[in-house]
Amino acid sequence: MSDKPLNVALLGCGSVGSQVVRLLTEQADDLEARVGAPVRLVGVAVRRLDAPREVEVPEGLLTTDAESLVAREDVDVVVEVIGGIEPARSLILRALEHGASVVSANKALLAEDGPTLFEAAGKASRDLYYEAAVAGAIPILRPLRESLAGDRVTRVLGIVNGTTNFILDKMDTSGAGFSEALEEAQELGYAEADPTADVEGFDAAAKAAILASLAFHTRVTASDVYREGISEVTAADVASARDMGAVVKLLAIAELSDERVSVRVHPAMIPRSHPLASVREAYNAVFVESQAAGQLMFYGPGAGGAPTASAVLGDLVTVARNRLTGTTGAGESAYAEREVRPMGETTTRYHVAIDVDDRAGVLAEVAQAFAAHDVSIQTVRQEGRGADAQLVVVSHQATDAQLAATVDRLRQMEIVRDVTSVMRVEGDAE
Template sequence: MSERTLRVAVLGCGAVGSQVVRLLTEQHDDLAARVGAPVELVGVAVRRLDAPREVEVPEGLLTTDATALVSRDDVDLVVEVIGGIEPARSLILSALENGASVVTANKALLAEDGPTLFEAAAKAERDLYYEAAVAGAIPILRPLRESLAGDKVTRVLGIVNGTTNFILDKMDTSGAGFSEALEEAQQLGYAEADPTADVEGFDAAAKAAILASLAFHSRVTASDVYREGISEVTAADVASARDMGSVVKLLAICELRGDQVAARVHPAMIPRSHPLASVREAYNAVFVESEAAGQLMFYGPGAGGAPTASAVLGDLVTVARNRLAETRGAGESAYADRAVQPMGETRTRYHVAIDVDDRAGVLAAVANAFADHDVSIQTVRQEGRGADAQLVVVSHAAPDAALSATVEQLRSMDIVREVTSVMRVEGGDE
């Protein structure tokens, strides 16, 4: 055991920060044994000293002056769990400049301005670790960065937002509509009062950017990720997926396409036989495909104070060991510098439900609309007759722009009363 004590400052004491403080306090002796030196909590920055908290912070550690805390020359490690862009960015940069290594769970900041942070960490010769930024307690970033460092990752497919997975799971199992399922999620604490970041895909897009950057050794930001949320998913969409033996999930999809990276977040139908189809309620899972290792799946609780704090403490132990050994872990790997493929060029498949006139020649006209844009049809079926006639078409893979143009042409046709549903299809045989 080293005689040196490693001193830790925590920024934020909300759901995650309070659990970090609890674990640092309760597991003090075990952490010291794992690190090889005592780990001492020396300060916790908060907005209000009198705010109610889930844990009791040791006396004298709370402060509202986060800037002064990260500027202390006796702080070895800073844990940032306040979230958002500012003041988190400035505080992390200040911590690095003052010689501290940093552990963060801030997905939004990493997805927007990760390169600035990585460059600051490299300049300061300090660590910047962020396992907790994606999928809570699930170890996924470290395997991508370290365990698969000798392999070539070709695809990362994940359910990385528990709120949307809970909503879609309830729609599938109970037949509920989106609004009803969202209300239940809010009542149970799975969704915020303002659920926009979750249900519109912003949260998942930030995580997709981080996953794509790590998997493909290129800089990918949240703005590079094509994004659609689940607010337009209907009970009819979910029922149609069920009829196909599929389920609807909000997926983060990161793929290597030649010398480009494709990154997108949107709802999609996947076969119930796919491993991700069985991910229920608010759980997360990430499916990784690589050339040598093949297919790997990482599953577990993707959010929550204690699970996320578990990932934070895992990073903290690693960073503390590095400080003790006067070394650094792996920094940013962006050597490949691949461009991001525009969504229009990305090959996808569509499930299209069309209300049509029930008369001769309709099927041929619909097929011609697909052919006009070089989109091949995989399956087509008719449901109902007369005023209730509907065609359900599933395409083969084609550029997304061609599929989108096909849908627009269908909407302009006299025989088409309405295109009632358009959803992408992932997995399964084409």
């Protein structure tokens, strides 16, 4: 035990920052015992001193001068929970330059410019930890970085955005449309007034980049991630999935194949027997496949002030222990430098709903369109008659480019009135 306190500077005091303040205050004695020294909050940088906050910040700690706070010589650890790219990036770099270790929850920054931060941390011989950047309270980054360091991860499949999972779950359980489910999510506080980052997949894409980077020891940025959101998912899509014994989820998928990495975020149908299918409401889960360990699943609350603050405090304890012993934890591992595979070369399956003329020979012409692009049909069924005739086709595995070309061809055919739905299928949905 050391009598000398470890000083912590906090950047941001919103929903997560407020809970970090609360936990540091309420659990001070426990944290001291776990770390081996007192952990003392010495400053909290905010935009406005008079803004309402969820907790009372001890007198004298609030400041609007974040740059001076992170440059203080007595600060050992800087916790960044303000989000966004700037000024977060500049503040983190400044903190590292002045000898502080950093704990961050900033998924957008890490996915866009993580290498710059890791290089700065390495140069300064300081820690950069970021468990809270992906899936809230769920411990997933440390297992990938440390627990599975001796294994070969081949696939990471996850539900990493609580807002979209809540919306899709409501659509599945109640039959609601997208707009109706989104409105309920906003009323309950699961979705922002501007939900674009969530429903269009930007949030999940940033998290997918971080997961892929750790899993495959390769630098992957958000721009490398193929992204589709859920705003085009209809009640008919969800009902069709139900008929197949499947459910629609927004998935973050990172795969290693032929020494190349593919990373994508999009809605997909997965069989209800898959562990991820049972993830309800705003919860998150990440499914990891590796050669030696096999299949692992990590589940829990993926957002919220207290759960995210829990992950922040976990990192803070580790970083503080390292400071006491004069060591650092595992830094960036990007030795593999694997190529990121374009989405068009990624193999997947499609579920395609096609409004067609109800006459003899239609099925043969549709099948020919698939065959022309070397796409094999797994199942096909007809729904409705006459003007309501629709074919629902599920393909076998093919490249995404082949499947996209097939759909383009279908849209040009005279017998096809409309291609009403195109959705990828993961797992063994039949």
